[in-house]
Amino acid sequence: MDTSKFRHDWNAVPVIFALLCMAMWSCNKYKDDVAEPKMVSHRLSLNMPLNINGATLGGGTAVLTNIQTGRKYTAESFRPSGKGFAADVSLPEGSYNIAVKGIISYRLNGQDIAAKVKAARENVAIGAAETTSTTEIALNVYSAQEGFVISEIFFTGTTTPDGFMYTDDQYFKIGNNSDTTLYADGIAFVESFFTSDDKHDYQPDIMDKAMTISAIYVIPGTGHDVPVKPGEELLMALTAIDHRAVNPNSFDLRKANFEIYDKGSNPEGDQDNPKVPNLSNWYANFSGTFVMHTRGVKSYALARPMADRKTYTAKYRYKFGYIFRQGDIVVPMDEYEYFMPNAWIVDAVNLAVPTAHEWNIISPMLDKGFTYCGTVDFDESRYNKAVIRKKDGRKWIDTNNSTDDFLPNAVPSCLKRPQVVRKAARQGTAGIKTKH
Structure with missing residues (x-):
């Protein structure tokens, strides 16, 4: 038996052992070189939304996601x-994405207001420091970033072949400007009480906190009944009929998603299409038929009330006064109207006549500018025109400045061809039967 082979194998053992030791030493050295990240204490400081004072925060949660490892810290x-x-919060030093959400509560006009808030910061570097480092985050009202926008308002109405104004075919559209499916049930469409051509010093002045309104219509549903895909729109008609039967210059609105139907005792009142669901009128004791101001001097907004109908109608109304002046006539006015907290407003649009514009009637936080149809007061060329939100690619432009965001004097999307106005009636709000 040849034992030389075994002698050679045994001679190799010391070499193999040495190599193993070197490998183990290298691994240990690598572990020493790549030490575990140091745990640090970091402070998150949340600032309240502008114009909201004395708020409390409930259910506030911040999630910090480590960009390198994907681990989350709360x-x-x-x-x-x-x-x-x-x-x-105690966490390893590194780079983090931070997402915050919660509910704030505050007082407005003697009422308790609740509003969802959220905020986000990306690529926040959190490192070791002698004292606790701080990241400041400004909270935003959630409704303002929800994703629904007013994409079109057709408030001027069409004209008949004889040149008379026809307002029953007014409509507006709302669009989903987000990247995910949103649910529109619960969204309210509201109209301002004041007009942009008649400025008042009304007291108390709550403009920086709420919008004074004279109409509110809410999309019915339980919260998941009206899905709207990204980029899609809902068509809201004042009267969802084929208007061409009455006015050949008009269009067919029977395929509207919803309509505004105001049931009243007057047989000459509103017309209902039973095949189109109705928006819910939240204005208590409303009598009349809603028509948008054809001169375009009102403001409109989408809101998501954080209160049910019974609570809203009972608690979200206030008394205010102003001085009405017209020539030598000076009359003190006392009013009692509903208000919509700015924190609940999703989107808002100011309308005005450029040569008659005296003020914007909602907070500049909601809309810094205004859009229009026609250029002078009682402009007969305004009929058969709409204001349509501009697009940048697949997204609607929304900078909270309607002067930049909208196309004024646009051809309505439901009107295939512009109409020629021959002798339209010089009326500002013809057809309006609204009386509160």
Whole structure:
């Protein structure tokens, strides 16, 4: 038996052992070189939305996601700190994406208001420091970033072959400007009480906190009944009929998604299409038929009330006064109208006549500008025109400035060809039977 082979194998053992030791040493050295990230204490400071004072934060949660590892760390115990709220969280140093959500509560006109808030910061570097480092985050009202926008308002009405104004075919559209399917049930369409051509110093002035309204119509549903895909629109008709039977210059609105039907005792009142669901009128004791102001001096908004109909109609109304002036006539006016908290408003659009514009009647936080049809007061060329939101690719432009965001004097999307106005009646709000 040849034992030389075994002698050679045994001679190799010391070499193999040495190699194993070197490998183990290298691994240990690598582990030493790549040490675990240091745990640090970091503070999140949440600032309240503008124009909201004395708010409390409920259910505040911040999720910090480590960009390198994907691990999530949560901060929930927010405490009052200065004019906002703060919480400390222990986590490894690194780069993080931060998402915050919660519900704020505050007082407005003697009522308790609740509003959803959220905020996000990306690529926040969190490192070791001698003292606790802080990241400040400004909270935004959730409704303002929800994704629904007013995409078109046709308020001027068409004209008949004889040149008379026809307003029953007014409509508006709302679009989903997000990247996900949203549910529109619960969204309210509201109209301002004041007009942009008649400025008043009304008291109390709540414009920076709420919108004073004279009409409110809400999309019915339980919360998941009216899905709207990204880029899609809902057509809301004042009267969902084929208007061509009455006015050949008009169009067919029977395929509208919803209509505004105001049931009243007057047999000459509104017309209902039973095949088209009706928006819910939340204005208590409303009598009349809603028609949008054809001169375009009102403001319109979408809102998501965080209250049911019974609560809203009972608690969200206030008394205010102003001085009505016209020539030598000076009359003190006392009013009692509903208000919509700005924190609930999803989107808003100011309308005005350029040569008659005196003021914007909603907070500049909602809309800094205005859009229009026609250029002078009682402009007969305004009929058969709409304001349509511009698009940038597949998205509607929404900078909260209607001067930049909308096409004025646009051809309505439901009107295939512009109509020639020959002798339209010089009326500002013909057909309006609204009386509160």
